[in-house]
Amino acid sequence: MQNVVILGATGSIGASTLSVITNNPNAFKVYGLVANASVDKMLALCVQYQPQYAHMVNERAAMQLKAQLPSGCVTEVTTGAQALNALVTDSRTDTVMAAIVGAAGLVPTFDAVKAGKRVLLANKEALVMSGELFMNTAKASGATVLPVDSEHNAIYQCLPQQVQDQLGYCDLNANGISHILLTGSGGPFLNTDLTTLSAMTPAQACNHPNWSMGPKISVDSATMMNKGLEFIEARWLFNTQKDQLKVVIHPQSVIHSMVQYRDGSVIAQMGNPDMRTPIAHCMSYPQRIHAGVEPLDFFKVGQLSFCEPDFSRFPCLRLAMQACEQGQEATTVLNAANEIAVESFLAGQIRFTDIADVNHHCLDSVQQTRLASIDDILQLDEQARKTAKSFINALN
Numbered sequence: 001m002q003n004v005v006i007l008g009a010t011g012s013i014g015a016s017t018l019s020v021i022t023n024n025p026n027a028f029k030v031y032g033l034v035a036n037a038s039v040d041k042m043l044a045l046c047v048q049y050q051p052q053y054a055h056m057v058n059e060r061a062a063m064q065l066k067a068q069l070p071s072g073c074v075t076e077v078t079t080g081a082q083a084l085n086a087l088v089t090d091s092r093t094d095t096v097m098a099a100i101v102g103a104a105g106l107v108p109t110f111d112a113v114k115a116g117k118r119v120l121l122a123n124k125e126a127l128v129m130s131g132e133l134f135m136n137t138a139k140a141s142g143a144t145v146l147p148v149d150s151e152h153n154a155i156y157q158c159l160p161q162q163v164q165d166q167l168g169y170c171d172l173n174a175n176g177i178s179h180i181l182l183t184g185s186g187g188p189f190l191n192t193d194l195t196t197l198s199a200m201t202p203a204q205a206c207n208h209p210n211w212s213m214g215p216k217i218s219v220d221s222a223t224m225m226n227k228g229l230e231f232i233e234a235r236w237l238f239n240t241q242k243d244q245l246k247v248v249i250h251p252q253s254v255i256h257s258m259v260q261y262r263d264g265s266v267i268a269q270m271g272n273p274d275m276r277t278p279i280a281h282c283m284s285y286p287q288r289i290h291a292g293v294e295p296l297d298f299f300k301v302g303q304l305s306f307c308e309p310d311f312s313r314f315p316c317l318r319l320a321m322q323a324c325e326q327g328q329e330a331t332t333v334l335n336a337a338n339e340i341a342v343e344s345f346l347a348g349q350i351r352f353t354d355i356a357d358v359n360h361h362c363l364d365s366v367q368q369t370r371l372a373s374i375d376d377i378l379q380l381d382e383q384a385r386k387t388a389k390s391f392i393n394a395l396n
């Protein structure tokens, strides 16, 4: 029985993780649930799963949750950075699902890695910000990092065992691998008339053709910044060298990514677009469990198609690929700028096409100081957020 802590329990990945646990009650116990401020959702989860701990980052939310928990519920409600650190590093915590959205997930995820836990990584932004430090820390602590993001999970499944065992420092070339092919759907605006892009609304941007996800990642899919963040994520997870990583648009999201070998073989991982598959894979690795996902029906899949990304439609993808080449300072700035830009777009303060302009401006103007620690990363993140906010204020 694995004791599981879910960071981001009230979100989309949190719900899928809890569904996998519900399907496998003898293998997993919900030990701790973490969210920011969604009291009603957390209350319902506490009643259903009776975790040992429910942690709310927002202090008021923690007080409200405490007041509303029914008597007889075993859950202890906590708040504050120290309590969160204690939960992820607790000797009874076996597995941490890292599924807080954005930079807010970095510290608890990193703490779990430092403590040598089994870390199931959905929070790609943590790796975008701290990639090198994150993977080095995992190696030093002996933490097992398993990629939940559907593409990275697919790539992982297509790699040989010895490469899987050396996540973060594997030599792809020495293992006969020529390329990693990172697939992306192109999102809801793949074929939208370019002249109308600036008028696209948050609801249209969040209307992903294949996946049901939280609002931030949905907008990132629409700009293809999601693929850019995933490009950086793959760079760190699979230690890719220049030109080993390619983005392929595949609108149906049936193939979740591929690995191309020197001898001409291409190994792909396929399945219905349902995050419970990669989550179940990570939770049970190296075993296989029931995820509650319908098997892929090849007679109903229809046509699978592929094309190259068009950078004039998706400038954020190019920015991310360039930032990846520049290094961790640039990717930290880009991630922070993008979080502010997406938040402002969702709040109706900027246009869809302004997101790329905010990101571009921050990459060009934020001074990129050398990053040696998580504190350095958080400081640069803060600086980039300030710059993004000033730029947005000047737009309006």
Ligand SMILES: NC(=O)C1=CN([C@@H]2O[C@H](COP(=O)(O)OP(=O)(O)OC[C@H]3O[C@@H](n4cnc5c(N)ncnc54)[C@H](OP(=O)(O)O)[C@@H]3O)[C@@H](O)[C@H]2O)C=CC1
Pocket: 007, 008, 009, 010, 011, 012, 013, 014, 034, 035, 036, 037, 038, 039, 057, 098, 099, 100, 101, 102, 104, 122, 123, 124, 125, 148, 149, 150, 211, 212, 213, 214, 215, 216, 217, 275
């Ligand atoms: N959804 C998906 O299919 C996929 C998601 N991912 C990645 O997984 C992560 C989560 O995505 P998703 O589940 O869609 O996001 P959601 O928006 O659905 O959920 C976000 C979760 O994070 C919590 N949260 C937000 N801010 C904070 C904070 N400051 N401190 C603590 N908790 C916070 C939310 O709590 P509250 O409800 O209280 O606000 C909620 O539980 C992202 O990094 C995303 O890129 C990767 C692949 C696929």
Ligand SMILES: CC(=O)[C@@H](O)[C@H](O)COP(=O)(O)O
Pocket: 149, 150, 151, 183, 184, 185, 186, 187, 211, 217, 220, 221, 222, 226, 227, 275
């Ligand atoms: C489910 C998942 O992993 C998302 O990151 C998904 O890939 C988003 O779809 P896009 O390929 O459109 O970015």
Ligand SMILES: [Mn+2]
Pocket: 149, 150, 151, 230
């Ligand atoms: Mn993905």
